[in-house]
Amino acid sequence: MSMRPGLLVFGGGGHAKVVIDAAEKSDRFSEILLADDAPETWGQSLLGHRVIGGRDALLALAGVRPQAIVAIGHNATRATVAAWLQAHGFELATVIHPSAQLGRGVEIGAGGFLAAGVVVNCDAVLAPNVIVNTAASVDHDCQIGAAVHLAPGCRLCGNVSVGAQSLLGAGVVVIPSVRIGASVLVGAGSTVIADLADGVRVAGSPARLLSVEK
DSSP: OOOOOOEEEEOOSHHHHHHHHHHHHHTOOSOEEEEOSOGGGTTOEETTEEBOOSHHHHHTOOSSOOEEEEOOSSHHHHHHHHHHHHHTTOOBOOEEOTTOEEOTTOEEOTTOEEOTTOEEOTTOEEOTTOEEOTTOEEOTTOEEOTTOEEOTTOEEOTTOEEOTTOEEOTTOEEOTTOEEOTTOEEOTTOEEOSOBOTTEEEETTTTEEEEEOO
């Protein structure tokens, strides 16, 4: 029987706590190491695990490098750090809380995280480094782009697509077959009933345009 791999969690904030807790409960990893770019976190303990340092400390690791997941909520930062880890020999891990429910044919990209109470239904596809946060749901045949963050309680109906690095705030509802572009921000509690172009910021029920990212 193969040995369980170690896990490196990159991040020292609240989201890292959620990822660590899910990783522990999944019982897939032999040990958990922490790293973070912020020097003030170095040497601190998070749920009983010590932050060993930043990227220089990771480069100094001897032996087989653990699998890694980036536990940072900010989408662009998460994507950048994940790319750095891969470039330096770390394999990205997927962490799934044992209470998450997955339908048949679901695909989850490397570096993805599914929190407690998540439901992902049949034939949904999640690209790498996606966060599906607490009690969010992704229905059948959805397509979720790289480094998207679906905040707690999001509800995506069937055949929805979400472009890379978009953030859907807590409690967002998206009706079936809507297309959401890349780098979109949808404010908490919004209801999305029409397609959204790249880079827009919307809020409300129904969601209305606030601004466009420059």
